[in-house]
Amino acid sequence: MGCTLADVTLPSLGESVTEGIITQWFKKVGDVVARDEPLFEVSTDKVDSEMPSPAAGVLVEILAGEGDTVKTGARVAVIDEKADPGTIAPAPSESSPAPAPPPVASAATAPALSRPLDESPNGVVVSPVVRRILNDGGVEAAAVQGTGPGGAITRRDAERAVAPGPSEEVVVSLSNGRRRMGQHMSVSSQSTPHGFVAVEVDGAIFGKLETLGRVTRDGEPISDEMVVSLAAVRALAEFEFLNATYSGDEFVLHRTVNLGVVRAIADDGMLVPVVHAAAGLTLRALARRINELDGRLSSRQLTTDDLMGGTFTVAGAPSEHVLWATPIIIQPEVAILSMGAVRLVPVVNVSGGSPSIEVGRRLVLGLSFDHRVCEPVGAANYLERVAELLAGMDLESER
Amino acid sequence: MVNEVQQFDVVVIGGGPGGYAAALYGAAAGLNVAIVERDKVGGTCLHRGCVPAKEFLETAHVHRTVEHSSDFGINATGVSVDFAVSQARKNEIVERLYKGLSGLLKGRKVTIFAGTGRLEKDLSVSVLDGADAGVVAKGADVILAAGSVPRTLPGFDVDGKIVVTSDEFLDLNVLPERATVIGGGAIGCEFASLLSDMGSQVTILEFLPSILAGCDTEVASVVQRSFKKRGIEIRVGAKITGHTPKKGSTTIAVEGEESVVADMVVMSVGRRPRTEGLLAEGTGVVINERGFVVADGYQRTAAPHVFAVGDVVADAPQLAHVGFAEAIVAIKTILGEPVVPVDFDRVPWAIYSNPEVAFCGLTEAAAKEKGYDVVVKKDPFGGNSRAQIIGDTEGVVKIIAEKRADGTGGQILGVHMAGPWVTEQLGAGYFAVNWEATAEEAAALIQPHPSLSETFGETLLALAGRGLHVG
Numbered sequence: 105m106g107c108t109l110a111d112v113t114l115p116s117l118g119e120s121v122t123e124g125i126i127t128q129w130f131k132k133v134g135d136v137v138a139r140d141e142p143l144f145e146v147s148t149d150k151v152d153s154e155m156p157s158p159a160a161g162v163l164v165e166i167l168a169g170e171g172d173t174v175k176t177g178a179r180v181a182v183i184d185e186k187a188d189p190g191t192i193a194p195a196p197s198e199s200s201p202a203p204a205p206p207p208v209a210s211a212a213t214a215p216a217l218s219r220p221l222d223e224s225p226n227g228v229v230v231s232p233v234v235r236r237i238l239n240d241g242g243v244e245a246a247a248v249q250g251t252g253p254g255g256a257i258t259r260r261d262a263e264r265a266v267a268p269g270p271s272e273e274v275v276v277s278l279s280n281g282r283r284r285m286g287q288h289m290s291v292s293s294q295s296t297p298h299g300f301v302a303v304e305v306d307g308a309i310f311g312k313l314e315t316l317g318r319v320t321r322d323g324e325p326i327s328d329e330m331v332v333s334l335a336a337v338r339a340l341a342e343f344e345f346l347n348a349t350y351s352g353d354e355f356v357l358h359r360t361v362n363l364g365v366v367r368a369i370a371d372d373g374m375l376v377p378v379v380h381a382a383a384g385l386t387l388r389a390l391a392r393r394i395n396e397l398d399g400r401l402s403s404r405q406l407t408t409d410d411l412m413g414g415t416f417t418v419a420g421a422p423s424e425h426v427l428w429a430t431p432i433i434i435q436p437e438v439a440i441l442s443m444g445a446v447r448l449v450p451v452v453n454v455s456g457g458s459p460s461i462e463v464g465r466r467l468v469l470g471l472s473f474d475h476r477v478c479e480p481v482g483a484a485n486y487l488e489r490v491a492e493l494l495a496g497m498d499l500e501s502e503r
Numbered sequence: 504m505v506n507e508v509q510q511f512d513v514v515v516i517g518g519g520p521g522g523y524a525a526a527l528y529g530a531a532a533g534l535n536v537a538i539v540e541r542d543k544v545g546g547t548c549l550h551r552g553c554v555p556a557k558e559f560l561e562t563a564h565v566h567r568t569v570e571h572s573s574d575f576g577i578n579a580t581g582v583s584v585d586f587a588v589s590q591a592r593k594n595e596i597v598e599r600l601y602k603g604l605s606g607l608l609k610g611r612k613v614t615i616f617a618g619t620g621r622l623e624k625d626l627s628v629s630v631l632d633g634a635d636a637g638v639v640a641k642g643a644d645v646i647l648a649a650g651s652v653p654r655t656l657p658g659f660d661v662d663g664k665i666v667v668t669s670d671e672f673l674d675l676n677v678l679p680e681r682a683t684v685i686g687g688g689a690i691g692c693e694f695a696s697l698l699s700d701m702g703s704q705v706t707i708l709e710f711l712p713s714i715l716a717g718c719d720t721e722v723a724s725v726v727q728r729s730f731k732k733r734g735i736e737i738r739v740g741a742k743i744t745g746h747t748p749k750k751g752s753t754t755i756a757v758e759g760e761e762s763v764v765a766d767m768v769v770m771s772v773g774r775r776p777r778t779e780g781l782l783a784e785g786t787g788v789v790i791n792e793r794g795f796v797v798a799d800g801y802q803r804t805a806a807p808h809v810f811a812v813g814d815v816v817a818d819a820p821q822l823a824h825v826g827f828a829e830a831i832v833a834i835k836t837i838l839g840e841p842v843v844p845v846d847f848d849r850v851p852w853a854i855y856s857n858p859e860v861a862f863c864g865l866t867e868a869a870a871k872e873k874g875y876d877v878v879v880k881k882d883p884f885g886g887n888s889r890a891q892i893i894g895d896t897e898g899v900v901k902i903i904a905e906k907r908a909d910g911t912g913g914q915i916l917g918v919h920m921a922g923p924w925v926t927e928q929l930g931a932g933y934f935a936v937n938w939e940a941t942a943e944e945a946a947a948l949i950q951p952h953p954s955l956s957e958t959f960g961e962t963l964l965a966l967a968g969r970g971l972h973v974g
Contacts, residue, residue: 231938253844259939
C-alpha cells in the first residue's frame with residue numbers, strides 16, 4: 105500500500121498559547137474519520153475546544169493520550185487517507201492510553217445489539233415497594249427512567265423521583281470550565297476593590313425593537329443585550345477611563361473598544377468572547393460579530409484569540425426577571441456593565457399637564473468598577489450617558 | 504441421509520435446564536422449537552449434577568436421623584449403609600424426571616435432534632454426530648445452551664476410580680474410606696458433607712484462604728465449624744503440586760505442607776463452558792478469553808438473532824435456576840415482549856451441605872466494598888423452638904441492610920442463612936432483597952410459630968430497631 109499517511113498536529117490555539125492538554129479522543133485507532141469531523145478535545149487555561157480532523161481516512165495511530173500536555177505544532181495522531189477501514193491493525197504507541205479493544209468484549213460492549221440496553225423502556229416496576237413509594241409520592245411510573253436491569257425502577261430511583269435531588273452528600277470535582285472561572289473570579293475579587301452603581305433607565309427602545317422585528321436587514325438576530333452593548337460602546341468614547349486596563353502600576357486607556365460579552369456554559373462556568381474593534385460598529389455589524397462568536401461558542405470552536413484582549417465587558421440579563429446583577433470585573437479591565445431584564449412597568453408621565461400612569465418599559469443598568477481608577481459619580485454619569493444613547497438610538501437605520 | 508434444511512422458529516443447542524426451559528417456554532408461546540442434544544435432555548443438572556447430588560445428600564440426612572433416633576426414643580439397631588441402594592434410588596428418580604421432561608417436551612411438539620450441534624454463520628445448526636448426524640436445523644433465532652463440564656487440575660487426569668469429578672462421583676456404588684475433596688466451593692462442600700455423613704474420612708484442600716469463598720464469612724464459618732466438629736479436615740491456602748497414585752490410593756502433594764493420602768480424589772475446582780466446536784467460522788458470536796459466550800442482559804450475543812443462556816454465558820452464576828430465568832428472558836426478547844433482565848447480583852444461592860447454606864444479595868464485605876454504610880443483625884437457630892424440636896440448632900440468619908441516619912436498618916441488601924432447611928427458607932429473604940424492602944417493611948410481616956422461619960423474622964425485627972428476643 106502506498107504511503108498516504110497524514111499527520112495530525114496540535115494547531116495554534118491562540119497567540120499566547122503554546123500548549124494544551126488533550127482531554128478526550130472522540131475516535132479510536134481503526135476508526136474512520138471524515139475531514140473536519142471532531143477528532144479530539146484540547147483544554148487550555150482559557151477554553152476547551154474540539155479539534156476537527158485535518159484529513160479524511162482511518163485513524164491509524166494516536167501519539168498523545170488523554171491527559172497528555174502537548175505543545176502546539178506537535179504530532180498527536182496519524183491518519184491514513186487511503187486505508188481500508190477493515191484492514192487496520194491497531195498499533196498503539198507507548199503513549200497511547202487506550203489500545204483498541206481486543207476481539208473479546210464485555211457484556212456491556214457487545215456489539216450489534218438490536219436494542220441497546222440504554223434504550224430501556226420507562227416505567228418498569230418490579231417491586232411492590234417501589235410501586236407504593238411512587239403511589240405515595242403521586243408520581244407516575246411511566247415518568248421514571250429506572251437504573252436497574254432493563255430499566256427497572258429501583259427503590260432509590262423511586263425515592264429520587266418523589267423527592268428529587270441528591271439523596272446524600274456527594275463530593276464532585278469541578279469541571280475545567282468552572283475551575284477556570286473560579287480562578288479568574290477569585291483573583292479579580294481579591295485584587296480589585298469593586299464599586300457598584302445601578303440606575304433604572306427607560307427601555308422604550310426595546311418596544312420599538314419588538315415592532316420593527318428582532319432581526320437586522322441581513323437577517324441576523326438582535327438581542328436586547330446587543331442594543332445595550334452598542335450604547336455602552338458608544339458611551340465609552342466620552343468615558344475613556346472606563347475603556348481601560350489596569351495591572352500593576354500601569355493604567356492603560358485603549359483607543360478602540362474590544363467588547364467582551366459574558367456567556368454561561370451549562371454546568372461548566374462561563375466564557376467571555378471578545379468582539380475586537382467594536383467602536384464604530386453599527387448595530388447590524390455588532391449583531392453579526394456577536395452571533396459569529398456565539399456560533400463558534402456552541403460548536404466549541406472558540407480560539408484563545410477570541411477570548412483575549414478585552415477592554416470592557418457587558419453582561420446580559422441572566423434570566424427574564426432579573427432586576428440587576430453585580431458582576432465581577434474581568435481582569436485586567438476596570439469596569440463591567442450589567443443589565444437587568446427589560447420589564448413592562450407602570451410609569452408616571454408628567455410631560456402633558458396633570459401626571460398620568462402609563463405602561464412603560466424599564467430596565468436597570470449596573471456598573472461594577474475598579475474603585476482605584478474610578479469614583480461612583482463617574483460610573484453613574486457613564487450609565488446616564490448609556491441611557492441617553494439608548495433612548496436616542498435610530499434603530500431603523502442601525503439595523 | 505440428505506442434508507435437507509429444516510426450518511424452525513427457534514433452534515436450541517443443548518437440552519439442559521437453560522435449553523429445555525427455553526424450548527418449553529417458547530413452545531408454550533406457540534413457537535416451533537428444536538433442541539439439539541448430544542446426550543439426554545435434562546443436562547448436567549438432572550443427570551450429573553444438582554438432582555443426583557441432592558438425592559445422595561438426602562441419603563446422608565436419613566442416615567444422620569437414624570443415628571440420632573434414640574434421642575427421640577426410637578431405638579434402631581444394626582444400622583448399616585448400602586450405598587448401591589441409594590445409587591439405584593437416585594437412578595430411578597432421575598429416570599422418572601427424565602421421562603417426565605421428555606414427555607413434556609413431546610407434548611409441546613418440541614423436536615429433539617440427537618447429536619452435537621454447531622452454529623453456522625447463517626443461523627443454521629448442523630448436527631455433527633449422533634443418531635441425527637447430518638441434519639441441518641435453521642432457526643429464525645438460535646439459543647446457545649451448551650452448558651459446562653467439570654474442570655480438573657493439571658496432573659490430575661480423571662480416571663473415574665482414584666480421580667473423579669462430579670460426573671463420575673455420582674455413579675459410584677461404593678464410597679471411599681478416605682476421600683480428599685479438592686476445591687471447597689459449593690460443590691466441594693456438598694460432596695465433603697455427604698461423604699463425611701456416610702462414614703468416609705474427608706479432607707478438603709482449598710487454594711483460597713477459606714472454604715465457601717463466595718459466601719458471607721459468618722455463614723461460611725458455621726459450615727467450617729460444623730465440618731471440623733464432624734472430623735472433616737479443612738486445609739485452606741493449600742497449593743497442590745500433583746499426586747502419586749499407587750494401587751487403590753494416591754498421595755497428594757501440597758506445597759510446603761504435609762501430603763495427603765486418599766483412596767479417592769474428588770475434583771471440584773469449577774466448571775468450564777462447553778464452547779469448543781460450538782461455533783463455525785464467522786458466526787459473529789463473541790467468546791471471551793475464558794471460553795464463555797458474551798451476552799447482554801437480554802441474553803443477546805454479539806450476533807443478531809443468536810442468544811445464549813445457562814452455564815455458557817460469561818459473567819453469570821452457573822446455576823440451573825439462573826438458566827431457567829435467562830431462558831425466559833431470551834424467549835420473551837425473541838417474542839418482542841417486555842422483559843426485565845436477570846439481576847445476577849440478586850439471584851438465590853443454595854448449597855445443600857449439612858448444614859445447608861442459602862443466600863441472596865450482598866455479603867457484608869461486598870456491601871461495605873460498594874460503599875454502603877451498613878447495619879447487620881444476626882440470630883442463631885439455637886433459640887428457635889422448631890430447631891430444638893427437630894434437634895438441629897446449628898446455624899444462623901444474618902441480614903445486611905443499608906444504615907439509616909437513626910442507625911436502624913433501611914433497604915435490605917443481603918440475606919444469608921446457614922442451618923436446617925435454609926434452602927427452603929430463603930424465599931422470604933429473596934423477596935425482601937429483590938423487592939427492595941426495608942427492614943421495617945419486611946419486619947411488619949408475620950412468620951408462623953413455631954417455625955424455623957421465625958429466626959428470619961426475629962432478625963428483621965432487630966434490624967428495624969427493636970427485636971422480641973434478639974437485641
